[in-house]
Amino acid sequence: MGKINTKKVKIQEIKPDLRVVKKVKTKPYSDIDLNNWREYPEVKTDTWWEFASRDNTHGHSNEYHGNYIPQIARQLYERFTKKGDVVLDLFLGSGTSAIEALNMERRCIGVELKSEQVEIVSNKFSQKELVTDVNLICHDSADEKVKEKIQARLDVMRRDKAQFLVLHPPYDDIIKFSDKKEDLSNCATTEEFYNLFKKVAQNGYDMLEKGRFAALIIGDKYANGEIVTLSSDCANKMREIGFKMKAVIVKNMEGNERTKGKNANLWRYRALNGGFYIFKHEYIYVFQKV
Numbered sequence: 001m002g003k004i005n006t007k008k009v010k011i012q013e014i015k016p017d018l019r020v021v022k023k024v025k026t027k028p029y030s031d032i033d034l035n036n037w038r039e040y041p042e043v044k045t046d047t048w049w050e051f052a053s054r055d056n057t058h059g060h061s062n063e064y065h066g067n068y069i070p071q072i073a074r075q076l077y078e079r080f081t082k083k084g085d086v087v088l089d090l091f092l093g094s095g096t097s098a099i100e101a102l103n104m105e106r107r108c109i110g111v112e113l114k115s116e117q118v119e120i121v122s123n124k125f126s127q128k129e130l131v132t133d134v135n136l137i138c139h140d141s142a143d144e145k146v147k148e149k150i151q152a153r154l155d156v157m158r159r160d161k162a163q164f165l166v167l168h169p170p171y172d173d174i175i176k177f178s179d180k181k182e183d184l185s186n187c188a189t190t191e192e193f194y195n196l197f198k199k200v201a202q203n204g205y206d207m208l209e210k211g212r213f214a215a216l217i218i219g220d221k222y223a224n225g226e227i228v229t230l231s232s233d234c235a236n237k238m239r240e241i242g243f244k245m246k247a248v249i250v251k252n253m254e255g256n257e258r259t260k261g262k263n264a265n266l267w268r269y270r271a272l273n274g275g276f277y278i279f280k281h282e283y284i285y286v287f288q289k290v
Contacts, residue, residue, distance in 0.1 A: 029212055031082045043078050049251040067093045068168050068217050072284060073100035080213040081106055081164045086154065088162035088207055090141040090200050095121035097166045098134045109153045109162065111137045111146060114178050140182040142199040150207050165204045165214035169197055172230055174221050190228060198237040205241050208289050214243060219282035231283040243287035250281050
């Protein structure tokens, strides 16, 4: 029979882990965890945005002249939307807003005036996505009746209002997008352009959830020997409606401007001859509905 081991066994004291696990801290309009804010180095917080080239991956392309680059949508969605939120774009164009919304697990309602363009964009999505995540509306965004169509889509998505608004209008008459009289690029005067834009912005304001954000992406133009400040004038129209301006961001135009790059010498001559400077930037205005 073996000996009984009477040696005392030292029992290791187990101390409780008193480290406090911080709860996730987010704003009502964003998924960014403010307790871990250092973990989002890719999110821009300054007012100068520079992108070397346009992102043509993950469903994006540059076949449509005048579309904004996907990196803008990515930055704005990260800051001002949550997963599952509905983005409303009243100048859908080639569908940049909708494509990036799906890439980031958001949803989108897009309004586009040209039926052929709606058809082109619809082919970029599956039939299932067109039912659950993307709703395309062919209508005039300045027409008050468009709100009924938007509301019907919101009801299907089980939302009362949209959570983010994107406005990327034509830069007055710089590029003609269609022959339709409702097209803002066909306005007879810049004042008419402003009036129609304000109607579009008003419809967007009415369909946006209170406390949520909107972005105006626009540049200026040069006409009749002087600068026409389309950007700040349209921004003021939005303020007249009731939007509160939160930021003015300057973005370089490299990466989404094609024609001037191919005719750089011609534009340089025009600048020297006309006493002006060639645009290398555009603006992103951020607003909040209060």
